[in-house]
Amino acid sequence: MTKLEPGANHYGHDVSSKIGSAGPSLFEQYPLLAELWEDAKELLGVRSNDAHTLYSVSVAHQLLGHYPQADSHVVLPAMLLHDIGWSAVDSDLVLSAIAPGAGNAELVLQHEKEGARLARQILVGHGVAAEDIERILYIIDGHDSRKESTSIEDSLVKDADKLWRLTGHGLDTIMDWFGLTRMQAFTLVESRVCGHLFTEPAQCMAAGFIAVERANMLAQRLALEER
Template sequence: MHTDAAPHGAPTQDLAAKIPPADEVAGVFGLSAAEQEIWARARPHLDVRNNDAHSLYAWGIARQLLPLVPGVDPDVVLPAILLHDTGWSCVPRELVLSAIAPGGGRPDLVRTHEIEGARIAREILEDVGHPPALIERITAIVDGHDSRREALSADDAVVKDADKIWRLTPHGITTVMGWFGLTREQAHRLCGYRVHDHLFTEPGRVMAAGFAAVASVDDAPERLALG
């Protein structure tokens, strides 16, 4: 028995035998071997404005949405979300934030990252031997994931939703704060304005509302007073 003091003075207990297996708990998962191959090739293209961490969080959100949205293909959705922002590596770093800034930004640069992202995605997927028919569907999603206002398919809808919902996660709020010099409350309002009314799936809307509830409490004076 481990007896080091836990918070509040309660003795700790050895709970190892009580922890359930990962496959018995919702939302506990990791990248498959095939996805790890794609990620290893995508990561060098994602070292721009936190796109590497963003893509992993968005992958997790998409992975959780898969069983909740009818008609989606994980072999399309999950590679697409890992690859969707690789094209920002082809935009000058000093222009990336101006491209996505509120109030208009640079649509031309947003479009550039989609076109280049589709090209990079095709190269990576061909390199790992992804089926050609799936490559066509994945690159079509990447090429337009931000600028296209409608969803091409259920797969595209999940990718679009996962990409946007990330903004409301704790990591997303903190990242947006850093990008634009905002307070947490300002970042939450900005992200919420750009997320809730632009989602395509009902499960995505529910998930976004849950993250928004957490963000609201994170900034509540009562929570802040607790330290």
């Protein structure tokens, strides 16, 4: 659970008026994303894809700041809708598609194809330009199976998708998918992310996530929680 309110004020004085105000949220900046989310969230209720998607969209938005030439109107909708196709795959088989030592390429392809089909319906319903729709669908239909990148937009979606795995939420989720300890999940994720990112900012972000998680698992850090 995300901590939103303080548990104490050790300083004893109110400093809130000195820090300014927060900017608009991502969905406030891109109203279309909020609309797409309402249509997509029920389709994302498979293996925590709803939360995964929100983290990945935020990461993609951060990466976009390094690439002004990239089209945010393609990257962000593609990111929001990239995994809706898992809703069309037998829920009992979803994890077998990506499990260590297993994997099922046909199921991966199925979720991409179904995702593109469902995304077209959603995007058309929101009046998205036909040219943008085709670019978005091309990214969705290949975001996992296509190992090479075909554009900067494709790269950013692929990178943001992978980077989620290194977040605290990603590791928590993957631990429970496969019954792994945190160290086992981290080892698995690191091997599947590092060396597979297309952009330098994503590589830097991955290094930051890795540093934080390694600190989390230090024996000295864990001992602090026992005091």
